[in-house]
Amino acid sequence: MPSAPPRLEDVRTALERHADNPSAFLALNTRTEYFREEGLDGVIAYRTAGRRLVQFGGPFAAAEDRAPLLAAFQAHARSTRRKLMAVQLQRDDAELYARQGFTVNQIGASYAIDLERFTLRGSKFVRLRNKISRARRSGLVVTEADPLEVDAELTELDRDWLRGKGRFAKELAFLIGERTGEAAPLRRLFVGRIEGEVIGYISYSPVYGTRPGWLHDLTRRRREAPPGVMEAINAQAVQTFCEDGAAWLHLGFTPFTGLDGEHEVASASPMVGKVVRFLAEHGEKVYPSATQVAYKEKWDPHAVLPEYLAFDGGASLGAILALMRLTNAI
Template sequence: MPSVLDALAAHSDNPSSFLALNSGNEYFRDDRSDGACAYRTSGRYVLQFGGPFCAREHRARLLDAFVAHAGRRLVAVQLQRADAELYAAHGFTVNQIGASYAVDLSRFTLRGSRFVRLRNKISRARRAGLEVVEIGHGDDCAELDGLDRVWLRDKGRHVKELRFLVGQRTGGMQCHRRLFAGRIDGTAVGYINYAPVYGSRPGWLHDLSRRRPDAPPGVMEALNATVMERLVAEGADWLHFGFTPFTGLDPREELPGASPLFTRFAHWLAAHGEAVYPAASQLEYKQKWAPHEVLPEYIAFLGRPRPGAVWRLLRATNAV
C-alpha cells in the first residue's frame, strides 16, 4: 500500500497537508482505497487533520469508514471547501474557522508603493549584515535548538509551543522540507522551515519560523524575501503562508447548516482571542506579501458542536 506521503503527493489539494505527517499523528486506512485519514486523540475526542487524503472517487467511502472507526466524538479541522461540502453531506455541522493565504510566485513583486514599508524593513535587515543560508538535512542544528529555547522563553513563563496545526523542524520527514536560516556576524537570528505543497497550487508552505528577540527589525521579512527570490528562480508556482484561525471569516463562505453559536464564538475569538492564538500578528505578517488567494478553511463536528470538542482541540494544539 502506498505511504501516507505518496497519498498526499497524489491526491491532496490542501496547502497544509504536509502537516499530516507530523510526529504524534495516527493514520486510518481502508483496504478499498490507497489513501489515509490523519488524526490524533485528545481525551474522548478524535481530532482529524484535513479531509480524507485519497482519490476523489474514494473520498466519501473513506470518510464513512473513518467515521465508523472514530465514533461520534469526531472533529475534523483545516478542511478545504471541497472537504467541507463532503462532510456537510455526511451529517457533520461545518463552520468556517479561518483562512489560508497564498502568493502566486509568477506574479510576485515587491515593486510599487504598497510595498514601500516592506522594502524598507528588508533593506534595514540586509544593511545589518543578514546572510541567508539553506541548512541541509542532517546538518548540525544545535544553534537553532538554542534559538527555539530563547524564542519560547521570551514569550513568557506560561506560553507553550503550539503543535498539531503547525509544522516541525525535526523528524524523519525533514528531508522533504527546506530550512533557511538568517545569520548576522555568524550567529543565527532567525529561521523559516518550508514544507512541500501539492495539488492545484503546488509549491511551498511558509511554515515553522523563529526569531531571536534581539534580532534587528526586518530579519524575517528579509529572510523570506530571499527565499521567495530563490523559489521564483527555481520555477516554483506558489508560496503558501498557511492557515490562520479566526481570520478571513465571511458569512458568504459558510455552508448551509452551519452552527450560529459556533459562528458567534469564532467571531468573538477573532476580536478577543489573542491570548489563545496570535491570529492578529500572524495575519499582519501574511498580508504584507499581498496574497493573491485567500482560501476559507473549515471545522466539522459530527453532530452538533460541543464545548468539550472545542476545548480538546485547543488542548491538542497547546493553545491552553
C-alpha cells in the same frame, strides 16, 4: 475493517497523489496517527485527544474514495466510542462533510502568493522593502541550510524564542509544522545570521495539488533580532523558489481570520460561529491571529482560502476546548 497503519512513505505518496490542502504535508508530523480502509485509495490523518479523534485536513484520497473513506472513519470512531471532529478542511471538504451529517463552520483562512505574478516593486511594498534593507544593513546573511547540520544552533534559538513568550508559554502543536522528524529531509530551511550567529529561520514544507509549491511554515527569531529579519529571510526564499520554477508560496492557515458569512455551508452551527467571531475579536491571548495576518498581508497574497472545522454528531464547546488543548493554545 480498517487496514494496517501505513508507513510514512505511503502517507507521503498519498499526499502527493491526492492532497489539495496547502497544509497537507503537516499530516507527516510526529505523533500523527493514520486510518486506511481496505480497498480504498487514500488515508486519513488524525490525533487522539481523550474521547475524541481530531482529524487533520480532509480525506487524502482519490475523488471516488473520499466519501467512502470518511464514512469508514466515522464508523471507526463510533465503534471505539469516540467523538469525531476535523480541522483545516478546505471548501470541497466542508461540502462533503456537510453532506455526511457533520456540523461545519469556517474557522479561519489560509493565504497564498502566485509566484508568477509576485513582485516587490511598486509603492505598496515600500515599507516592506525598507524593512528588508534595514535587516540587511545590520549584517544579515541568509542561506539555505541542511537541517541536520544546524540542529544544535536552532534548538538553542528555539529555547530563546520560547523564553521570550513568557514563563507559562508552550509551543503550538498539531496545526504547525516541525523541523525534525522523519519528514525533515523533504522540507527546505532558510537561516539568517548576523556575524555568524543564527538570528532567525523559516522552514518550508512541500505543497501538492492545484496550487503546488511551498508552505511558509515554522518560524523562529531571537528576541534581540533587528526588525525585518523574517521578511528578509522569506524574500530570499521566494527568490530561490522563483528561480527553481515553483508556482506558489503558501503563507499558511490563520484561525479566526478571513471570516465571511458567504463562506459558511448549510450545516453551520450558530453557537460555533459566535465563538469563532468572539475569538476573532478578543482572542489575541489565545492565538496571535492579528499579528500573523499583518505579516501575511505585507506580501499582498493573491488567494485567501476559507478553512473549516467539522463535528460529527453536533458541535459543542467541549470539543472546541479539546482542540485548543491539543494544539497547546490553552
